[in-house]
Amino acid sequence: MRLYVIENVTPQERLPRLSICTQGKMSGAKGDIRVKRLPVTKLGLLTLFSASVVFAQGDNGPDSATMKETEAGIPVADPLVKEKCGSCHSADDKGNLSRISWVRTTPEGWAQAIKRMVRLNGLDITPEESRSIVKSLASSHGLAPEEARPVMYLPEKRIIDEALPNETMRGACASCHAYAQPLSWRRSKLEWKTLQDLHVALYSQADAQYRRPAEDAEQPAGRDPKDKLTRGDYALTYLPKVAGLHTPEWAAWSARQRNPRLAGEWLVVASVPGKGKFVGELNVAPGKAADEFTTSATLRSLADGGTINRTGTGILYAGYSWRGSSKGGAAPAKPDDLVSAARETMWFAPDQQSAQGRWFWGEYQEFGYDVKLVRATAAPTILAVTPGPVKAGTKGVQLRILGNNLPAAPTAADIDLGAGVTVTKIVSASPKELVVTADIAPAAPSGQRDVALAGAVLEQAFPVYRNIDYIKATPETALARLGGIKFAKGYQQFEAIGYDNGLDGKPNTGDDVALGPIEADWAMQEFMTVSYDDDMKYVGALSPTAFFTPGEEGPNPARRFARNNYGEVWAVATAKSAKDKFGKPLSARAYLVVTVPMYQRFDQPEVSR
Structure with a gap:
């Protein structure tokens, strides 16, 4: 058998309808196209012959192999990178390595690229060499802090509703993975084109996505309606503008990047859904290399006063991007145990004086x-103020101001709690905690208050509210995964959050004041999809503390059609004390999808080790 492969297809030669020929031409919707013959076996035909591979170049111009880079590359200086990558990625007289010198990305991005080279191209590399190369490229061909910060939710493993520029980019780049995935890279125009070609070659669905017309709002003015711009073409014009190789941020960071100086004591403020807030200390000590560290943390719960101790290690990539791991001293007794072994992802400010991020664990990092x-x-x-929200008109409320090196003998006049809040008494004072009583004026406006003391300021330290006008069950859209037999379960923790309508008196507007978690009763309700819906019986159980445990994976003989225990339900919160103007308890519900285990994963946990 012989396979006919298209050669030299131009952007105008679309291929919506094709028929296989046995001669030297192929008939298409726009005339004859030259082909060449390749001998293949029947097995080879099954492996190779798909429209997405054979016609990968049909929509977006000439083969990338025949195109030349017009942008300046970023030279590679590391001898190990040259040794391990140079056999395939050719060097030029400017110190550039093909492909590598025209991309920049995160530590996870480089780890992912190395894995792909091992799988597809047989790269021979040890874990130690791989770790060294990821460190090197994350610094010399990484992202600037300002570029990385908007997409930190991806390595932090957060589930969020992404902000997308338009529906065309959603279809082109966010149908199969997070939009943060491409935005975690910076590429030359040619490299964006080459990446698109790779997707077409490896993933058949990508070809279909790219060939669809861009949304009408993204169509160029005056373009022939019969020849609409495709999603793929639009992406190739959009991405080089927002994620090009050379940016002012990277130029500045390349000159500014310095060795990490993280050793010493750090103050920590943390929160865990369903567990409350914590304050404490993190001691960082130098590790085996200049960018490696060991850590020990002590966290104190503001809810019950309990103490958690954790120890770990970490790496600071590119002078700001922390990847680490830590664990408590005892074995975890339950899935959400706060002493569980966790991976750590944090973004350090360029001045190395502050950081923020997430320490996460669980089969699905939930x-x-x-x-x-x-x-x-x-x-x-x-660091923090407890107990949190205070109601206007309240007198003698006791507030705890937690921090470090607080004044030993402050007066009431030294403490500023914001508009309408007056300190009436100092109850106790220590370097770590100041306890005061305060009166809240009846006319105090709703909103967050800053706390100022001895030159220190904590912005939005606590809210003042007039009423709890409504609540939300969060996360409002949630995901859990079946498991327990061959696969681990994916759990979900909910919370009920109270809100004041704010100054405009209207719910769900920009001035609403979030008051934090409130006490609520929890239950599940059926999300009606079909007439015989019975999901609530099988998907799992919701505890009184709003912790959802999914059912087991696999067919269930007790269920109609022996379906798996997947389904859709509402998680409903009913406030225990907050009521509406009619005296009815406030309630809210969150949409919960319980689905099958994730059978294939794309993750780079090794960057945290």
Whole structure:
């Protein structure tokens, strides 16, 4: 058998309808196209012959192999990178390595690229060499802090509703993975084209996505309606503009990047859904290399006063991007145990004085501490204020101001709690905690209050509210995964969050004041999809503390059609004390999808080790 492959297809030679020929031409919708013959076996035909591979160049111009880079590359200086990558990626007289010198990405991006080279091209590399190369390229061909920060939710393993530029880019780049995936890279125009070709060659669905017309709003003015711009073509004009290789941010960071100086004491503020807030200290010590560290943390719960101790290690990539791991001293007793072994992802400010990120664990990284760090100094620092929201008109409310190096003998006049809040008494004072009583004026406006003391300021430290006008069950859209037999389960923790309508008196507007978690009763309700819906019986159980445990994976003989235990339900929160103007308890619900295990994963946990 022989396979006929298209040669030299131009952007105008679309291929919507094709028929196989046995001679030297192929008939298409726009005339004859030259082909060449390749002898293949029947097995080879089954492996190779798909429209997405054979016609990969049909829509977007000439083969990338025949195109030349017009942008300046970023030279590679590391001898190990040259040794391991140079056999395939040719060097030029400027120190560039083909392909590599025209891309920049995160530590996860480079780890992913090395894995692909091992799988597809037989790269021979040890774990130690791989780790060294990821470190090197994340610094010399990485992202600037300002470029990485908007997409940190991807390595932090957060599930969020992404902000997308338009529906065309959703279809081109966010149908199969997060939009943050391409935005975690910076590429030359040619490299964006080459990446698109790779997707077409490896993933048949990508070809279909790219060939669809761009949305009408993204069609160029005056273009022939019969020859619409495709999603793929639009992406190749859009991505070089927003994620090009050379940017002012990278130029500045390349000159500014310096060795990490993280050793010392850091102050920690953390929160965990369903567990509350924590404050504490993180001690960082130098590790085996200049960019490696060991850590020990002590966290104290603001809810019950309990203490958690954790130890770990970390690497600071590119002078700002922390990847680490830590664990508590005891074995975890349950999936959401706060001593569980966790991976750590944090973004350090360029001045290396503060950081923020997530320490996460779970089979699907569904549990985690949201953390903020600030370097401990001799100056006073305010970390948190409890108990949290206070109601206008309340007198004698007791507030705890937690921090570091707080004044030993402050007066009431030294403490500023914001508009309408007056300190009436100092109950106790220590370097770590200041307890005061305060009166809240009846006319105090709803909103967050800053706390100022001895030159230290904590912005949005606590909210003042007039009423709890409505609540939300969060996350409002949630995902859990079946498991327990061959696969681990993916859990979900919910919370009920109270809100004040704010100054405009209207719900769900920009001035609404979030008051934090409130006490609520929890239950599940059926999400009606079909007439015989019975999902609530099988998907799992929701505890009184809003912790959802999914059912087991696999066919269930007790269920109609022996379906798996997947399904859709509502998680419903009913406030225990907050009521509406009619005296009815406030309620809210979150949409929960319970689905099958994730059978294939794309992850780079090794960057945290």
